[in-house]
Amino acid sequence: MDVYDYKELWPILLLGVAFFVVTVVVLFWSARKGHLRNFDAQAKTIFTEEEPEGEVSDTFPESRKLSRSRKDRK
Amino acid sequence: MSDTSQLISPSSNPYSSEHASVRAELSEIDASIRTASVFFVVSAIGWLMIGTVFALMAAFKAHQPDFLGAYDFLTFGRVRSAHLNAMALGWGNNIIFAVGLWIMARLCRSPIQHKGLLLIAGVFWNIGLTVGIVGILRGDMTSVEWLEIPQYATPMLVVAYALIAVWGIMAFRFRKGEHVYVSQWYILAGLFWFPWLYVVAQAVIIWFPARGVVQSVANWWFAHNVLGLWLTPMALATAYYLIPKVLGRPIYSYYLSVLGFWALAIFYNWAGVHHLIGGPIPVWLISAGIVASIMMVIPVIVVAINHHMTVVGLHREVWRSPTLRFIVFGAISYTLVSLIGSTMALRSVSEVTHFTHFTIGHAHHGVYAFFTMIMFGGVYYMMPRLLKREWPSAGLIKLHFWGCALGITVMVVALQTGGWIQGMEMNNPEIPFLEVVQNTIPWLKARSVSGIFLTVGHIAFAVNFFWMLFAAGAVRAKQEPTLLTREGGVA
Numbered sequence: 001m002d003v004y005d006y007k008e009l010w011p012i013l014l015l016g017v018a019f020f021v022v023t024v025v026v027l028f029w030s031a032r033k034g035h036l037r038n039f040d041a042q043a044k045t046i047f048t049e050e051e052p053e054g055e056v057s058d059t060f061p062e063s064r065k066l067s068r069s070r071k072d073r074k
Numbered sequence: 075m076s077d078t079s080q081l082i083s084p085s086s087n088p089y090s091s092e093h094a095s096v097r098a099e100l101s102e103i104d105a106s107i108r109t110a111s112v113f114f115v116v117s118a119i120g121w122l123m124i125g126t127v128f129a130l131m132a133a134f135k136a137h138q139p140d141f142l143g144a145y146d147f148l149t150f151g152r153v154r155s156a157h158l159n160a161m162a163l164g165w166g167n168n169i170i171f172a173v174g175l176w177i178m179a180r181l182c183r184s185p186i187q188h189k190g191l192l193l194i195a196g197v198f199w200n201i202g203l204t205v206g207i208v209g210i211l212r213g214d215m216t217s218v219e220w221l222e223i224p225q226y227a228t229p230m231l232v233v234a235y236a237l238i239a240v241w242g243i244m245a246f247r248f249r250k251g252e253h254v255y256v257s258q259w260y261i262l263a264g265l266f267w268f269p270w271l272y273v274v275a276q277a278v279i280i281w282f283p284a285r286g287v288v289q290s291v292a293n294w295w296f297a298h299n300v301l302g303l304w305l306t307p308m309a310l311a312t313a314y315y316l317i318p319k320v321l322g323r324p325i326y327s328y329y330l331s332v333l334g335f336w337a338l339a340i341f342y343n344w345a346g347v348h349h350l351i352g353g354p355i356p357v358w359l360i361s362a363g364i365v366a367s368i369m370m371v372i373p374v375i376v377v378a379i380n381h382h383m384t385v386v387g388l389h390r391e392v393w394r395s396p397t398l399r400f401i402v403f404g405a406i407s408y409t410l411v412s413l414i415g416s417t418m419a420l421r422s423v424s425e426v427t428h429f430t431h432f433t434i435g436h437a438h439h440g441v442y443a444f445f446t447m448i449m450f451g452g453v454y455y456m457m458p459r460l461l462k463r464e465w466p467s468a469g470l471i472k473l474h475f476w477g478c479a480l481g482i483t484v485m486v487v488a489l490q491t492g493g494w495i496q497g498m499e500m501n502n503p504e505i506p507f508l509e510v511v512q513n514t515i516p517w518l519k520a521r522s523v524s525g526i527f528l529t530v531g532h533i534a535f536a537v538n539f540f541w542m543l544f545a546a547g548a549v550r551a552k553q554e555p556t557l558l559t560r561e562g563g564v565a
Contacts, residue, residue, distance in 0.1 A: 011278060011284065016295075016343060019270070019343045020340065020343065023336075023343075030254070030259075033254075039329040040324075040328060042328050043318070043325045043327075043331075044324045045253050046181070046255060046318060046319055051100060053322055053323070056320065056391050056394075056395070057319065058395040058396065058397045058454075059391075059394045059395055060396060060468045060471070
């Protein structure tokens with residue numbers, strides 16, 4: 001590929017660089033906003049009163065029957 | 075893991091705020107997005123079934139070329155392209171719009187606004203896609219892999235997508251609280267990345283075509299990134315939300331999850347060029363792609379460790395959950411397919427796998443075993459909460475899981491084993507090409523058998539879904555829902 005043809009790749013390369021720059025800028029923004037601190041606390045924010053931590057919230061119907069009958073026996 | 079001294083303050087955490095104006099109930103959010111999500115799931119299942127029919131046709135034609143050979147609109151090239159676009163843009167995008175936007179709304183703690191706009195955009199997306207698929211079958215498709223939709227159908231797709239993505243971004247913009255969970259990062263990034271990829275690829279290849287070599291670079295930059303920067307973030311967002319949610323246990327290391335996201339965001343964009351190893355483009359460009367592909371091992375291992383450590387000790391709960399059966403299968407597949415993909419990017423390996431069925435097996439490993447299985451899991455969790463109904467048949471869920479799990483495993487093993495043998499034989503000049511082709515036939519027949527397994531799974535899924543949707547009275551009569559239940563009642 002000669003020098004002239006080489007320039008044909010510039011749009012793709014510039015897009016790649018732009019993509020990279022945008023990513024780094026957003027990473028910087030998230031750090032400034034404090035999203036890279038208090039990781040353990042952030043992991044718990046998906047739990048609510050309706051769907052609390054410590055409770056399995058999805059089972060096959062027969063699995064639930066089985067676990068209940070075990071509880072009843074105890 | 076817990077450190078109460080570092081907990082987010084209740085005032086800034088909308089999940090536990092004492093103020094009703096700040097705290098939005100999940101059930102309220104679910105109700106607000108119900109119509110749009112159900113529409114997208116119905117559309118997704120429709121395209122899944124259509125794509126499955128095209129897939130079976132293409133699979134049988136691969137070892138029996140005269141099958142349906144009398145109809146020009148059912149020739150292999152058209153049917154195969156119709157299958158790809160029906161699955162990627164029909165099933166894939168619609169299910170992302172359903173599950174991804176639902177998760178985004180929940181994490182933003184904000185009931186959706188302008189739901190009619192979202193619905194209209196969805197209708198236009200599916201009309202545009204229908205026009206595109208019919209165009210492919212009519213013979214109007216482009217010759218560019220992953221961008222076969224005819225030029226006249228793409229503007230409608232772009233406009234419809236823009237409306238849907240803007241809705242997702244607006245939900246994020248007006249979220250309650252400052253916190254951004256890792257799933258939101260993935261979804262938000264995916265909503266930006268996909269239009270960037272699609273519009274740039276359309277512009278450089280279709281609307282204002284650059285020279286051939288640049289087109290090929292743009293083509294594989296787009297095609298590879300559709301998987302890595304669109305389907306992957308959405309599937310990982312779903313896994314990162316639902317694995318801890320179902321188990322009631324926070325993700326093992328939130329730090330690792332954030333690290334994984336940023337590593338994906340920074341490295342993946344460069345990786346697609348490895349599809350052109352040996353092609354007429356600058357060697358350094360390919361080398362950059364190979365380096366990026368190997369660097370992808372970092373986020374993949376990070377995700378694998380995080381998911382594994384989150385479920386460790388709770389494997390029985392995983393097996394008992396319809397949602398997690400699919401999601402954990404998908405998460406394991408993500409690790410495998412990504413490590414295999416990084417290996418395929420090496421020049422010495424690509425010499426064998428390039429131009430063989432190994433690549434087809436790899437694509438299905440990623441799009442189906444990873445992405446699609448996780449999205450199935452997402453639907454199993456989401457629908458009972460949207461409709462306030464249980465899934466009518468646990469048997470159909472199991473049939474769905476086993477049909478899909480066995481089917482995709484057989485397909486990937488058959489295509490990658492057969493593909494590797496095919497590549498070794500093609501590199502041996504003493505073996506005639508026709509003999510190489512004939513030797514692939516048993517593996518292609520195995521692929522067709524795997525397609526039958528997958529079809530059975532898809533039919534079970536569709537029957538269960540529409541039974542749940544339309545036979546409301548019969549479904550409500552059940553007593554043990556696959557809904558979250560604290561004291562046995564429906565949430």
